[in-house]
Amino acid sequence: MATSVRMSVTVYGVHKSAEVEPRLLLVHFLRETLGLTGTHIGCDTSSCGACTVHLDGEAVKSCTVLAVQADGGAVTTIEGMAQEDSLHPLQEAFWEHHALQCGYCTPGMIMAAADLLERTPRPTEAQVREGLAGNLCRCTGYNNIVGAVLAAAEHGRRGAARRPASTTPT
Numbered sequence: 001m002a003t004s005v006r007m008s009v010t011v012y013g014v015h016k017s018a019e020v021e022p023r024l025l026l027v028h029f030l031r032e033t034l035g036l037t038g039t040h041i042g043c044d045t046s047s048c049g050a051c052t053v054h055l056d057g058e059a060v061k062s063c064t065v066l067a068v069q070a071d072g073g074a075v076t077t078i079e080g081m082a083q084e085d086s087l088h089p090l091q092e093a094f095w096e097h098h099a100l101q102c103g104y105c106t107p108g109m110i111m112a113a114a115d116l117l118e119r120t121p122r123p124t125e126a127q128v129r130e131g132l133a134g135n136l137c138r139c140t141g142y143n144n145i146v147g148a149v150l151a152a153a154e155h156g157r158r159g160a161a162r163r164p165a166s167t168t169p170t
Contacts, residue, residue, distance in 0.1 A: 007071040011036070012080040020067050026060075027051045029067035030077060038078035038107050042136075049135030052108035053077045059115035061134070078107035081114065089155040090114055090148070099148035101139035109135050113149045123153055 008017035011034065018033050025044075030036045030053065042050030044063050051062040054076040081088035090110045093099070100106045109132060116123060116131035123131065128149045129142070137145060 005068060007068050009070050009072070010074045012076065022066070022068055024067045025063055026053070026055070026065040026067045026070050026075075027062035029070075030062060030075070033067075036077050036079050040104055040107055042104065042108075046134075047136065048105070049108040049112060049132075050105055052111040052135065054111060054115065057118075059112050076111075078110060081110060088114070089152045090117070093148040093152040093155065094145070097144050097148040097151055099140065099144040105135060105137040105139075109137065109145055113152070116149070117153055117156065121153060121156060123150070125150065 004019040040050040042048035046061045
């Protein structure tokens with residue numbers, strides 16, 4: 001077995017440091033070492049996108065990134081999307097537009113959509129579909145997910161109030 005190495009990341013502005021085995025995947029570091037279980041493990045092959053997080057402001061599939069590759073970086077997971085006791089506009093839109101059924105893909109979908117909206121604040125439906133192409137949902141048929149992302153983009157243009165985070169799931 002390989003010798004462990006010390007690594008550190010900033011998660012939601014908090015510095016976290018740990019000894020890790022060099023082959024540990026970022027998804028397992030987040031879930032098992034940091035206890036951030038909102039990032040789901042779906043396939044371990046980068047096919048489903050359930051493990052999507054932001055690393056240094058970019059969406060990545062955390063099942064394809066070694067934890068040590070994130071050393072010194074900033075990580076945001078679904079748990080960090082809600083701010084000041086209110087849901088992120090994407091979380092709100094997913095809830096309002098019934099964009100989830102079993103919810104397993106939802107954290108990855110929201111993280112991918114947040115990356116898309118950061119790069120393309122006014123996406124077309126085609127751009128949303130392309131931006132979410134690396135994330136699979138086996139329940140919804142995608143129409144409500146696409147609608148939720150478009151609604152969140154519209155929300156961003158309007159600056160509407162946000163729902164308290166304690167009233168709905170992530």
